[in-house]
Amino acid sequence: MIFCLGAGGTSKVMTEAVASEWPPLLGQILPDCFPGEFDPPECDQVDLIIPEAASNRVNDCFNDFLEQMGVKSKLVVPVLDSEHLHSRRNNEQITQTRSAQTKAFWGLLVAHHCAKPRQWQQWEVDWLSALATQAGIAIEQSQLYEQLKEANQxxxxxxxxxxxxQVANRRRFDEYLVQEWRRLARQQAPLSLIMCDVDFFKRYNDTWGHLAGDDCLKQVATAIRGAIERPADLVARYGGEEFAVILPYTxxxxxxxxxQKLxxxxxxxxxxxxxxSVNSCVTMSVGVATAIPMWQSAPEQLIAAADGALYCAKTGGAIG
Structure with a gap:
């Protein structure tokens, strides 16, 4: 089985191969009662062999654990990162600091023999050590893959x-509008666009300053996003104090x-x-346009229509 060492010395069984007559440990979190030889940095330099559960080398807590699991003999090797694996293969002295070693120490590869006490042979130790090396490489590659995936995200x-x-930016708006335009052109379904503009925002900045203006835009964006309920709808900052909302199937x-809700x-x-000039509080004018996309037309036509409606709203009303 493979243990992953966690905070406080606890360990979790990540994977195991167990005979049907013995209890499984997969997923269990085990207490911090392992012998000192298991602790980094000591454990990255030894293969701990316990031929019997009653060995004098272990503490009462660990003996209780072995007895509860029916373990008669135990062989343990560390699972290390690639730098430690390189040093281990070349029998080099590891000279890193304790904190660096602790970080590099991932866990343990453990073999339990439950039928009877067993005297482990050197070839068994070597074989399990080689397996731990391969496990360490695989684990590190998996971690690197996850890190790369998170970085790409x-x-x-x-x-x-x-x-x-923290709403979609102009680039995302352009991409999503084209995507939905093409999709709804195939389905001949309506696509709506709402263009929004904070009224007299330049005056707001001139009166309260740009920091207050930034905070105002954050609040407006949060309010717009909170009014949109469907996952397919997209809220984007179109530019400056202008926002846009894409509404597929609307x-x-x-x-x-x-x-009106916005x-x-x-x-x-x-x-x-x-x-x-229209209210003692911040308000927003909006322009609305709707179309059933056609292959021979472009989404820019929908933007132009919504912009035109917004212009009408700014000059003669609140919604255009």
């Missing part, structure tokens, strides 16, 4: 999320309802805006 997030407001009436959500923030 973070890079994708950074490339598609607006750093200030007709004109549905988009109008969403637009404006109400922003107004409910009650952010003071003494320089506004």
């Amino acid at each position: 973070e890079l994708h997030r950074l490339a598609t999320v607006d750093g200030l407001t 007709d004109a009436d549905g988009a109008l309802c969403v637009a 404006r109400a959500q922003v107004l409910s923030l009650q952010i003071p805006h003494s320089s506004s």
Whole structure:
């Protein structure tokens, strides 16, 4: 079985091969009662052989564990990272600091013999050590793969999320609009777009300063995102104080309802805006456009229609 050492000296059984007549340990978390030889850095330099459960080398806690599991003999080798594996193969002295060794020490590969006491042979120790080496390499490769996967996910997030407001950025908006335009063109289903603009935002910045302006945009973005309920809908920062909402499978009436909800959500923030000509608090104008995408047309036409509606809203009303 392979143990992964965790915080506080506890260990978890990650994988095992066990005969049917003996109890499995897979997934169990075992207490910190292993002998000192198991602790890093000592364990990366020894193969601990316990020929009998009643060995004088182990403590009462460990003896109780062996007896409970029906273990008569035990062979243990460490599972190490690649740097330690290299040193181990070449019989080199490991001179790293204790903290570095502790970090590199991953766990233990353990063989239990439960039928009767066993005198482990050197070839068995060598074979288990070689197996532990391969396990260490496989574990490290798996960890590197997960780290690479997480790094790629973070890079994708950074490339598609607006750093200030944490909604989708313009790049993601453009990609998603094209994607949905093509998909809904195949299905001949409606696609709606809402363009949003914070009213008199330049005056707000001039009055309260750019830091307050940034905070205002964060709150507005959060309010817009909170008003969008479907996973397929996308909220994006289109530029400056302008936001956009892509609504697949939404007709004109549905988009109008969403637009009204967005404006109400922003107004409910009650952010003071003494320089506004329409309200004492921050408000938002919106433009709504709906189309059934066609292969011979482009999504830019939907953007132009929503922008035109937004212009009408800014000059003569709240929703265009």
